Amino acid sequence: MSENTVFQNLIEGFHKEKTYLGPHAGYVWKDDPKHILFQLSRAKFCAQLGDGLNKALDVGCGDGTAINLVSPVVGRVVGIGIHAQVLECNLTTNKRLLNCSYLCADISEGPLQEKFDAAYSLDVLEHIPKDRDNAFIEIISKSLVDEEFCIIGTPNIQAAKLGSEHSQIGHINLKGHRELKRLLA
Helix, strand or coil: CCHHHHHHHHHHHHHHCCCCCCHHHHHHHHHCHHHHHHHHHHHHHHHHHHCCCCEEEEECCCCCHHHHHHHHHCCEEEEEECCHHHHHHHHHHCCCCCCEEEEECCHHHCCCCCCEEEEEEECCHHHCCHHHHHHHHHHHHHCEEEEEEEEEECCEHHHHHHCCCHHHCCCCCCECHHHHHHHHC
8 A cells, every 4th residue: 555545545534534632632732732741641641550440430531631541441431520511522522432431520529329440530639629629539439449549640739830821720729749648548
């Protein structure tokens, strides 16, 4: 197959089914494209640790950036978030991910009925009010089967001054490593 044929097949495939980014990832791609690398590298780490598991929970899934990397290696992924419109976008942008579902709920308000082999929450804790972060972590941990894992990724308070103005919007609960370690213990 010639290079021109390969290129032509790519173009035809693009026109048959275009690929879209979710609203957050699309904005970041236009505003600060290097930030997408950070998001994808965190999601790749979660995928590597979760490879082969039956069920994973993406807490604060947003527009599904991490789900795109985790779903191919996990039996089923449930994304939970508080923004119904963003979750509805996920049904379009991630429609090819047949092992994914979305739940519009605030996990810090009550336990989930289902148990998961793993949970991950990337760039969410810093948006949770400080008086609710214990409930947030406790409910996530109660959503796990015994002896599995949870990954919590959050910006470090010492690095906050290096972040863009956009990345700091809504950051009401930044922590240093010691404070995060105490919370997770």
